Amino acid sequence: MGDSLTDSTRPLRIAIVGAGPGGLAASISLGRLPNVELHVFDQARVLREIGAGIGINENTWRLLKWYGADKNLDAYYKKRDDSVIDIQMRDGITGELLGQRLQKDSSPIGPPYARVERYKLQNALKKEVPEGLIQLSKRLVEIEEKPSGLTLKFEDGTALEDVDLVVGADGIRSVVRQFAFPDHKLSFSGKVAYRVLIPQEDVAHIPDIPPCAAFWHTPTTHVYTNPLDEGKFEIATRALETDENAGKVSWGQEAKPEQVVHHYDGYHPTIRAIIAAPKSWLSFALFGGPRLETVTAKGRVVLIGDAAHPLSGAFGAGAAFALEDAYTLMATLGYARTHNKPQSWALEQFDEIRSPHYEKLYHILNTYEEVNKEVFAIDPPLAPSELVKVRLQKNAAGASTAWIYKYDITKVWQERLEQLEVLEASPEPVAITKEDETPTGQALDQVVADAARLSLVSA
Ligand SMILES: Cc1cc2nc3c(=O)[nH]c(=O)nc-3n(C[C@H](O)[C@H](O)[C@H](O)COP(=O)(O)OP(=O)(O)OC[C@H]3O[C@@H](n4cnc5c(N)ncnc54)[C@H](O)[C@@H]3O)c2cc1C
Incomplete structure (x- = not known):
């Protein structure tokens, strides 16, 4: 088989594995390219997003507009209001206000710092994907390399052959990444995120709840509280989990209050009361891995979203990174196609744009780790x-x-x-x-x- 980008006799066969924010965005962006045969697979029986809220910042919003999905979220985000507090940082023990930002200081491009339930972002993108394109209950188990292209094999015994380009959008535990970089390993970060959405009336009796997003910090943990859209209240926490079984907990598993509450015993009374409110929680064991030197492989594989950067949920912007990846992939493939360049060239361009971005993010994480060690080492x-x-x-x-x-x-x-x-x-x-x-x-x-x-x- 020749290089499909420069071979105008047949369409480019692209398989997108995963229909999270990254896979959905790629389905929209790559679907806009001419002469493309697009296949989209997800292991889930029903596409649904678990978790709680998701932050939509300027970079996310810009791309949601580009994908045409912003209109599907319009009803949910809070409108910009210059007098309203956007976000606060507080001392988790004393409750002292350490700093805050007003909405007027945030970006005029979209909502100030919109946070919506996660499934709404997923749905907003899904609405822009052509009906019937996503094939569900398709769990990728293996990829085989042949001279004619890649063969994707699924758990249900089916396969897709002669694939020109596999887009690994299959999240942090990516099977595509494992195929491309078999030596790359994830490890448990020692941290678990506990998250929940409850009705705002369940916390209405608690005094001093900030009317905005707020981070409450202690030296080792933090709690995030936010009155969300549609009368929901979001609580998201991180806890150090020494229990050796914690890392085995799967993503989004139900947790009982007694597993969660004790982590926040020393907090300010407002937070202790908030943490006591939910009847059950979802726990997310946070895994991460080293940075990949490159996010493309074999001239036929490209990783996007969490598959490309196992950052363990850092920065609260992973969905945005996935949308950026999907946009870049469309742009580089599109350029290659109109300028008679091979697919390998398009992937190199993609890598040159996205890998340095991820390198910068990892650099910040390293800086934070150093700072953390430094402040804990201060004597006395x-x-x-x-x-x-x-x-x-x-x-x-x-x-x-x-x-x-x-x-x-x-x-x-x-x-x-x-x-x-x-x-x-x-x-x-x-x-x-x-x-x-x-x-x-x-x-x-x-x-x-x-x-x-x-x-x-x-x-
Ligand atoms: C605690 C926490 C808080 C976060 N908060 C934010 C936030 O506020 N804002 C933000 O932008 N981001 C946030 N993120 C990050 C964000 O959730 C992710 O970065 C984002 O969901 C990544 O999208 P994705 O499409 O790459 O992967 P995913 O959302 O993980 O989607 C992967 C998809 O691939 C499918 N899949 C997996 N394996 C296979 C397989 N073998 N075969 C077929 N299908 C498969 C899955 O079913 C899934 O649908 C947070 C993350 C964490 C952990």
Whole structure:
């Protein structure tokens, strides 16, 4: 088989494995390319999103507009209101307000810091995918490489042959990643996220609940509270879990209150009362893995979303990264197709744009780990409240994060496009410039909300 991108006699056969935010976005974006035969598979019998709320920042919103899915979420997000508090950071023990951001300080591009139930994001994207395209109950178990292309084998005994491009959108425990990078291993982070959505009336009797998203920090754990859309109240926590069985807990397993409550005994009375409210929780054992040097393999495999970056839920923006990946893949394949370039070229371009992005994210995580070690090593030890403040300040000074939530992949691609056009027109080789280095440091008052989000990984 020739390279299908430059072989106009047959359509490009693409298999997308996984129909989470990444797979759905890729179904929309790659479906917009001409002469493509698209297959989309998910292991689930019914597509549903478990969990609680999901943050929709400027970068997510920009792409939701591009995918045409923003209109499907319009009813749910809170409208921008300059006088309303967007997000707060609090000391988890004393309740002291450490910082806050008003909606007027956030991006004018979309909702201020919208957070909706996760299934609504999933549904908003799904509505834009052609009816009948997604094949459910299709669990990929093996990929075989043949000269004619890749063969995907499913648990139900069926197979898809002669695949030109496999898009691994199959999440953190990606089978596609395992095929492409068999040596890559995930490990339990030692942290479990407990999350739940309850009716707001269940916490209405509790005094001093902030009317906005709020992170409550202690040196080792944090609690996130947020009155969500449609009368729901979200509680999301991280806990250190020393129980050796914790890492075996599967994703989204029900947890009893007694498994959760004790982690937050030392917290401020408001939080203790909030944590006592739910009758049951969902627990998520957090797994992560080292950064992949490249997110493409064998000239026929590309990883997107959580499959590409097992970041263990850090940054609270994984869905956005998946949407960015799907956009970039469409852009590079589309360019290759119209400029008579091979598929391998398109994947190289994809990798050159996305891998450095993930490298920057891993760099921030490493910085946080260092800061965490540093503040715990201070002698004499800092009081808990002091430790929380110092860590937030050092995190903010050490690694800028605001850019993550404003990142404009459409602009990044536009810039690359201009460079490629220059390259095409030039008889001499022209070097393509890489993205800027990771920005380092920012003033604490500028990054209250972003530092708060990043504490997701430090607590
Ligand atoms: C605690 C926590 C909080 C988070 N909060 C946020 C947030 O606020 N904002 C945000 O943007 N992101 C958040 N994220 C990250 C976000 O949930 C993920 O990054 C996002 O869901 C990734 O999308 P995905 O499509 O790559 O993978 P997934 O959503 O994991 O989807 C993968 C899909 O692949 C399917 N699949 C898996 N294996 C197979 C197989 N072998 N064969 C066929 N199908 C398969 C699955 O059924 C699933 O539908 C959070 C993550 C965690 C852990």
